[in-house]
Amino acid sequence: MPTKFPGGVHPHTNKITQRDYISELTPPAKVFVPVLQHVGKPAIVKVQIGDYVKIGTLLASADGILSSNIFSPVSGKVMAIENRIIHECDALHIVIDNDFSDSAEYLPRLSNPSKEQILERIAEAGIVGMGGAGFPTAAKLNPPKEDKIDTLIINGAECEPYITSDHRIMLEYPEQILKGAKYIATALGVDNIIIGIENNKQDAIDTLTKTITANKIIGIKVVSLKTRYPQGAEKQLIYSLTKRTVPACELPSKIGVIVNNVHTALSVYFAVWDGQPLYRRVVTVSGGAVKNKGSYWIRTGTTYKDVLSVCKTVDSFENTKVTQDKLREKQQELSKLQKHEKAERREINASIKALKKELETVKSSKYIMVVNGGPMMGTCTQNEEEVISKTSSALLFLTEKEVNTVSPSQCINCGKCAMVCPMKLMPMFIDAATIAGDWAEAKKYGSIDCILCGCCSYICPAKRDLVSSMKRSKKMILKRGI
Numbered sequence: 001m002p003t004k005f006p007g008g009v010h011p012h013t014n015k016i017t018q019r020d021y022i023s024e025l026t027p028p029a030k031v032f033v034p035v036l037q038h039v040g041k042p043a044i045v046k047v048q049i050g051d052y053v054k055i056g057t058l059l060a061s062a063d064g065i066l067s068s069n070i071f072s073p074v075s076g077k078v079m080a081i082e083n084r085i086i087h088e089c090d091a092l093h094i095v096i097d098n099d100f101s102d103s104a105e106y107l108p109r110l111s112n113p114s115k116e117q118i119l120e121r122i123a124e125a126g127i128v129g130m131g132g133a134g135f136p137t138a139a140k141l142n143p144p145k146e147d148k149i150d151t152l153i154i155n156g157a158e159c160e161p162y163i164t165s166d167h168r169i170m171l172e173y174p175e176q177i178l179k180g181a182k183y184i185a186t187a188l189g190v191d192n193i194i195i196g197i198e199n200n201k202q203d204a205i206d207t208l209t210k211t212i213t214a215n216k217i218i219g220i221k222v223v224s225l226k227t228r229y230p231q232g233a234e235k236q237l238i239y240s241l242t243k244r245t246v247p248a249c250e251l252p253s254k255i256g257v258i259v260n261n262v263h264t265a266l267s268v269y270f271a272v273w274d275g276q277p278l279y280r281r282v283v284t285v286s287g288g289a290v291k292n293k294g295s296y297w298i299r300t301g302t303t304y305k306d307v308l309s310v311c312k313t314v315d316s317f318e319n320t321k322v323t324q325d326k327l328r329e330k331q332q333e334l335s336k337l338q339k340h341e342k343a344e345r346r347e348i349n350a351s352i353k354a355l356k357k358e359l360e361t362v363k364s365s366k367y368i369m370v371v372n373g374g375p376m377m378g379t380c381t382q383n384e385e386e387v388i389s390k391t392s393s394a395l396l397f398l399t400e401k402e403v404n405t406v407s408p409s410q411c412i413n414c415g416k417c418a419m420v421c422p423m424k425l426m427p428m429f430i431d432a433a434t435i436a437g438d439w440a441e442a443k444k445y446g447s448i449d450c451i452l453c454g455c456c457s458y459i460c461p462a463k464r465d466l467v468s469s470m471k472r473s474k475k476m477i478l479k480r481g482i
């Protein structure tokens with residue numbers, strides 16, 4: 001039974017890479033590992049220039065519960081420790097020359113671990129929310145004592161356009177995700193796990209459901225969710241799956257729920273079962289400017305420039321040809337299917353639709369913007385020297401046709417932004433208050449509850465950058481303690 005939350009929009013999904021198997025991106029000759037890959041304070045550097053490190057060597061240790069341990073993604077020599085930009089912040093990066101020996105030091109495997117051992121391992125392995133939030137998982141799994149947790153939600157919604165990394169891991173690592181979910185549930189002491197997946201990923205729903213049945217796993221159910229952005233936002237997902245509402249300024253634990261992303265569950269499995277700390281992740285590399293689009297295992301600290309040197313850009317002629325060839329392939333695939341193979345036909349038709357849309361956008365191959373994450377909530381840059389971190393679910397190289405370059409005009413009071421806001425806010429009033437610098441007024445209209453989903457900006461016919469206003473007003477309200 002597909003479930004839904006109030007508000008939301010239907011951006012074009014552009015999930016071109018959904019059928020491509022995950023592959024390993026060739027590690028670069030040099031990595032720049034940031035000590036800030038989480039919400040809290042930067043981790044404390046534990047190595048010195050000249051040190052030899054292996055894959056899995058601790059480079060920096062967590063500074064407080066909202067911080068996380070940082071591990072080396074390659075083997076080689078520490079060459080520098082320098083300040084660089086990561087997701088709009090300045091932070092130290094540990095520069096390592098890769099010797100390509102791939103020698104590694106993992107933590108010991110835990111078999112039959114206790115609740116305490118799992119919690120300790122999750123913290124030790126530096127695991128954070130991998131859907132983009134970067135909230136340390138160990139802190140999330142340690143809610144206030146008065147919060148009685150009865151449900152663990154595993155977030156497989158992946159509602160942002162372009163991104164298919166979670167979709168692919170659900171298809172390629174179903175058993176590991178389920179085991180990871182069980183470890184998390186043990187750490188929490190709950191036996192009710194719900195995996196929520198949007199119904200445009202029916203193959204992932206089927207794969208996980210079959211794996212649960214085949215392995216006679218009890219306590220986990222997979223729920224199909226209506227495809228609607230931002231279905232994967234924590235509060236919207238909880239509402240869709242449990243009909244419980246997280247009160248303003250409270251955490252989901254207040255209503256008995258903890259949410260973890262599917263990639264986080266996979267990383268928990270690797271940390272507990274293999275002793276593998278978090279030094280790599282699956283990233284969808286896509287956008288009109290990319291030739292070899294796909295989902296790749298990428299080491300943290302890999303620059304965008306190095307990602308693009310492997311994935312390549314193409315000229316408009318070649319780009320068009322690649323897309324046309326893929327389109328032809330899909331059309332042939334479709335023609336071979338029988339009428340009764342409805343699910344497969346639906347899926348291929350969706351790919352064909354996405355490829356046709358892609359054809360319209362590939363005329364120019366030059367990217368004008370790089371986005372870390374999805375186009376709705378990701379961080380934009382033009383700096384190719386920034387790097388992949390634990391929270392980078394996607395890296396998009398977008399062309400002019402894919403980016404809104406229209407200048408904003410006056411609000412026409414159409415009310416569309418309010419209609420699509422999943423938090424039931426009045427974005428146009430918050431925007432006006434922000435322009436006037438009236439932070440008390442912005443707070444009165446609930447800007448602090450904004451989840452920065454971008455639905456309002458997406459729908460606005462005047463192309464107003466409402467999300468920037470929301471971000472600014474939130475920042476000012478918190479800064480001034482209003």
Ligand code: SF4
Binds near residue numbers: 454
């Ligand atoms: S006001 Fe915030 S929560 Fe509402 S649509 Fe805009 S970005 Fe999303």
Ligand code: SF4
Binds near residue numbers: 413
């Ligand atoms: S959608 Fe844009 S134009 Fe319409 S009310 Fe909101 S801010 Fe104004």
